[in-house]
Amino acid sequence: MDDKRNIIMAVLLTGIILFGWPLFMEQFFPEMVNDNDAVEQVSDPAVNPASADGSAPAVSTVPGSASIATGAAIGQIRPLAAVLPESSRVTIDTPRLSGSVNLQGAKIDDLTLTDHRVALDKDSDPVRLFSPTGTKDAYFSRFGWAGNGVALPDDKTVWTADQNRLTPQTPVTLSWDNQTGQNFAITFSIDENYLITAEQSVTNRGEADIALNPFGLLSRVRDLENIPASEASSWTIHVGPMGVFEEAANFDTDYEDVQEAGANGIAGDATNGWIGFTDKYWLGALIPASKAQIDGKFRSGSGNLFQAQISRENAQIIAPGKVLTTTTRLFAGAKETALLDNYKEQYGITLLDRAIDWGWFYWFEKPLFYLLNWLFEMVGNFGVAIIIMTFIVRGIMFPIAQKQFASMAQMRAVQPKMKKIQEKHKDDKQKQQQEIMKLYKDEKVNPLAGCLPIFLQIPIFFALYKVLMLSIEMRHEPFTLWIKDLSAPDPLTPVNLFGLIPFDPPSFLAVGILPILMGITMHYQFKLNPQQMDPMQQQIFGLMPWILVFIMAPFAAGLQLYWTVSNLLTIAQQKWLYSRHPQLKEQMAKDAEEKAKKAAEEKADA
Template sequence: MKEEQKNFILFAVFAALVLFGWPMISHWIFPQQPPAPAKMVDGKLQPVPNPGADPAANSAKAIRNRDAVLSETPRVEIDTPSLKGSINLKGLRIDDLVLREYDQTVAKNSPPIRLLSPSGAEGSYFAQFGWQGANAPGADTVWQADGDKLTPATPVKLTATNSAGQVFQVELAVDSNFMFTVRQTVANRAAAPIAVTPYTLISRGQRSTDTSQWAAHVGPVAATTDAAHYIDWKDIESTPQQFSTTGGWVGFSDHYWLTAAIPDQRASVNIQQRGTAAQQYQADVARSQPITVQPGQQSSYTSHFFAGAKEVKLLDAYQKQYDIAKFERAIDWGWFEIIERPIFTYLSWLFKLVGNFGVAIILLTITIRGLLFPIAQKQFASMARMRQVQPKMKAIQERYKDDKPRQQQEIMKLYKEEKVNPLAGCAPMLLQIPIMFALYKVLLLTIEMRHQPFVFWIRDLSAPDPATILNLFGYLHFTPPSFLAIGVVPVLLGISMYFQMKFNPAPMDEMQKQVFAIMPWMLMFLMAPFAVGLQLYWITSNVLTVLQQQWLYSRHPEMKVPVEKPKAAKAK
């Protein structure tokens, strides 16, 4: 009896450590949720502003009002199906850009995501194009434009001439998505040759409000032909990160958004990430060798600039179209890419088929369970054999309770004689762990899942359930702590897990019974902060498991027969 009490106390301590320590551990292991798009207030769903979407540039905290800053310099309008903004002709900067197709919240009248802002306003973030070399245009140069609007059908040519007789020209073109083509030309009308080095820089006046962690990088990125380098903000504040490569790109990655300076993939270039303690950051790329332009000659250099959403298929298409090294690595797929990519592709196909990502996740779950069904059959058969040898195993434990080495030896001999494997029952669970982790990353990292509704109050499958029970769905005006913010969907998950374990064969060991009894409710708390889409996957999987178990019980009726305890245990 004392041994059982000791085991129960140890289990209780372990359960408490898991329950309260899990949020801290999961912060590093799993990607963190983006800000919830909605919350319950007085029983009604209300959108929540996204603090990372538009950094309060027109608020009292702003350095200067963004609209005022934009009005101070001559500009060329940017107008495409995906982008809206302007080019600053002073210094030749793209410093005003919003993403038309992506809103800050799930509200119908939500403003679009702002990606770039001018220097002097809060959230300064821009791209600049130019040359290094004598007499090259500088940050104060005002360029002349041959048009007043940049569209996919109307490129814009910008020109600056210096007193020495050189003409610098930048032709900007943009497609209907997020890619700019930048053609830089130098015409030398002087009597002596000149040497100039074309460059592109991306300046960012603050860190991203998104959180970077082990499983989901946010921050500086530099890609070479060999690999994509995910760099920490702090690292470049003290020491610049430099790479020499032929092919690649450099930029800044947010949770869903990306800016990238993409050089000519056939030219040898130097790319660099650097920053300051004041959290001012710059990514730049320049040719390794300057271009020499002889008198009466001209030379051109073509690069690209990406500013937009990290759509999976679009990144893949750009990588193929322009032969950009490692461009698909703008999304930090991580170690499980080999599983995540097929899941994303299949889930996207199901979404196109049914028009609802929640239904698509249910169909994905049915598919996965179908593929794992043969393994589950073997698992159940293994459990049936294990159940048959339980009395013999208990008898051995009683017989050699004072001789642990001999006890283990006899148990292993029993397993071998009866041809059972105690680990065989773990196979389906072990296989589902990487699948669940891969699905979790797909739900959180891919923008295609952002703000995707399911039914009723679930307006975003990539975010936690907003219908928290502890504050009575918002009627009590307080926000529960994260480990108590239990929504309706996590409760359904706990109930489904309870019934799944209830239909499992009851273990003989009392300690195991205690573990199985409390596990569904522990998982309810542990899974509450996770994406609703992942919880939906697990609930569906549990329901299918219960149905599967009922069918397997019909094939193995011996599993319902109570296990007879050994006589020694009865006598005790």
């Protein structure tokens, strides 16, 4: 009866896992749900307007505060090709960025990442990061001044440029005169990667003091009801408002929090920090270059408008004949680990590397990434690099595996004594457990030693998951044959005859070839293990590989590859260690013989 009950419980548990798993995945891992193709979901290069006429939102110009959204109606969305020519522009041309600066408002609102593509196809469009107001999902940066009693440039001001092309070798200065004694200038310079420097200066040629507060802002439209699953925030990956306030990274603020705060916003001390919006692979961030007291704030307006801004804590007094100069850096690009680390060290940008949400175990995940990336640079294929890294991990854990098998041998040696205790105290489970624990102590046997390698694998497995899911370096990286993107799930599944049937199965049924191989190798690995003395445990170990096949199917192919290779190495390792512990193999054969004999007797009795 106990065995039948255990089997029924195991079947019920399996059903709960198989049918409950999709709900769990949608709740906690939305980026992997229905992501069986290898295409990054990036919006059309267009932007949602913040106001009915396609202009930027109205602003408040109060000394000591920066431009804020004050509410706007949604206007008609127009194609990018129609919006870009409507204003004069300065071309941005670097090895990794292309686009333009809008002279109306001095806005950087047209940026594409030339070496990152929307899809796997090398002929697909480059990823667009910034897009101008008036198109879908508007996203741009603007620099200006807030203050009273002075005519100030705003989002409709048309600036004059001294160059028509912004390159790493040729900075561009935009200038505007308010005709009342103040001259404003913004000098943009750019490096060969993703860092833009904006130097704002205002010269007071008037006869009286003026009080101004320079600011920088990032403005974007984000429809929270229609964010693709691959771009959504989850408990493992933070996407959305991001900043370093008071020298601590803020992963707790989401778009919903900013929306609830409205125009009042969510503020923090951004001195020696930065503020912006992080996506899974991309980042827009404002970084103050000065050591002055800097306020950072997230605000929201109508029309799904969100802003991140920085400004001085107090307005600055500019005497007649004096110049106020403020420098702000803008990072706009891909979150490449080495590049973020380099900017962090070169410019002293606090925790810029944490724009990648490594989580609590970043101290372990980053070295693992650098090891994997170094192996990739050596062999030129991330799949091969993962295989080599698996060999390294298993090699490091080999001494622990030896102790595991020694522990198994000890457990088998005391098994006859355990059976006697179980028979003697079969009606007193508490006494039975006490005697067994005393036996472990007397024989110096640790029953948990065999589980140690599994527990040590967990942080490695989770770290590799984060590396595969977060690092832009892994995005769209192929392995071989049908595996074109190691950061996406295995796309081939027998459910639709490997693509021959035009049918996209639901995520929990889309079991690829790699997870099936993982299940087969794990099943064989468990078959090599000694039989468990508890029948229930043995049944669970028998079902576990096939349950894990479905659990692992939505994960990245690189993770499935790691686990499959790890299983193969474990099988080889077990065979070798059995040759070192022949008594363990003999006991396994004896257990199997006794089990077969018992099964035959039960069948005969039935």
